[in-house]
Amino acid sequence: MKSKILSIVRIFISLSLIGLLVWLMRDKLPSMYDAIINADRALILYGFILFLCSAYFIALRLKKVISVQSIQISVNESLYLTFIGYFFNNFLPTSFGGDVLKAYYAGKKSNKKAGAFAGVFMDRVLALIPFTLIPVITITFFSHKISSRPIVASVYLIFLVSVVFVLMLLHKNTAKYLAFILEPFKEKLWSEKIKNGYGFLNIYSNHKIVLLWSLFLSVIAQALSIAATYIFAKALGVHDVGLGIFFTIVPIVCIMTLIPSLNGLGIREGAFVYLLSPYMPSEKAFALSILVLASLVLYSVIGGFIYGFRKNIFSFKTEDV
Numbered sequence: 001m002k003s004k005i006l007s008i009v010r011i012f013i014s015l016s017l018i019g020l021l022v023w024l025m026r027d028k029l030p031s032m033y034d035a036i037i038n039a040d041r042a043l044i045l046y047g048f049i050l051f052l053c054s055a056y057f058i059a060l061r062l063k064k065v066i067s068v069q070s071i072q073i074s075v076n077e078s079l080y081l082t083f084i085g086y087f088f089n090n091f092l093p094t095s096f097g098g099d100v101l102k103a104y105y106a107g108k109k110s111n112k113k114a115g116a117f118a119g120v121f122m123d124r125v126l127a128l129i130p131f132t133l134i135p136v137i138t139i140t141f142f143s144h145k146i147s148s149r150p151i152v153a154s155v156y157l158i159f160l161v162s163v164v165f166v167l168m169l170l171h172k173n174t175a176k177y178l179a180f181i182l183e184p185f186k187e188k189l190w191s192e193k194i195k196n197g198y199g200f201l202n203i204y205s206n207h208k209i210v211l212l213w214s215l216f217l218s219v220i221a222q223a224l225s226i227a228a229t230y231i232f233a234k235a236l237g238v239h240d241v242g243l244g245i246f247f248t249i250v251p252i253v254c255i256m257t258l259i260p261s262l263n264g265l266g267i268r269e270g271a272f273v274y275l276l277s278p279y280m281p282s283e284k285a286f287a288l289s290i291l292v293l294a295s296l297v298l299y300s301v302i303g304g305f306i307y308g309f310r311k312n313i314f315s316f317k318t319e320d321v
Contacts, residue, residue: 010260017266028283035236035287043235050228051295057221058082061214065123068207069115071106080306087303089263090296118200130218132159135251170205226250232291241279249275
């Protein structure tokens with residue numbers, strides 16, 4: 001019941017924000033439509049290709065991270081899981097539905113369900129570091145370009161929290177330091193599950209090379225998606241906004257999509273318009289957000305096709321846990 005209420009709230013937030021944005025932009029919708037119709041189609045194609053390339057590096061990261069749990073999947077299987085994850089993330093009212101499915105398939109293949117869930121969770125965590133590091137670096141050099149001080153402060157805070165969270169997961173004595181939190185609930189079944197889950201996650205403290213490679217792959221994937229957004233802006237006729245602005249604003253938009261919603265729908269589009277309006281006409285900022293949304297839909301369509309027609313992509317094994 002509680003999950004249904006949360007899903008309804010997410011849907012309500014997204015639909016309300018989309019409706020509000022359309023109403024506020026109602027006089028500029030024809031200009032936005034013209035900007036998309038008259039956009040450079042070759043550049044749009046290049047942008048889509050860059051977005052697809054970023055998915056490849058995300059898949060490589062998943063393969064590396066999950067291998068620590070002694071779960072071996074091919075690059076193709078990892079790529080399939082990545083696209084299937086996008087399909088479920090973008091068509092379910094929670095951004096974690098795709099992660100659950102990725103863990104399910106990886107665990108079913110290896111019969112290491114706990115390890116699969118730990119690997120997918122760590123993959124999400126490792127994506128968060130460059131996710132926040134890039135805007136921290138760019139804001140340091142372009143902070144005068146961002147008019148909202150609360151947004152700048154929030155970016156630094158989220159980055160700090162992300163780093164502390166990762167360090168806590170990887171520090172071998174963290175469980176001992178935090179044991180008092182679970183002490184009142186030691187009789188609960190989920191308390192033991194949390195302890196076991198921490199054990200699977202703490203394994204990564206012995207695989208620093210994998211962690212470094214995963215972070216590197218995350219940076220590449222994030223940079224490619226930012227570059228794709230920049231190319232979309234060029235396709236819309238925005239030529240006087242530097243790439244550095246996009247390396248500052250696009251990650252901030254991504255961070256804002258963590259706010260409860262239908263996988264960022266409404267929040268992402270509103271954030272693009274709000275943050276990019278000082279640098280380009282608001283109708284073009286809105287059009288840019290539509291092209292980014294179209295890229296996510298393309299991911300989802302590919303994932304839906306794989307999920308619907310390629311269910312035999314995994315050769316399931318029956319290894320012991």
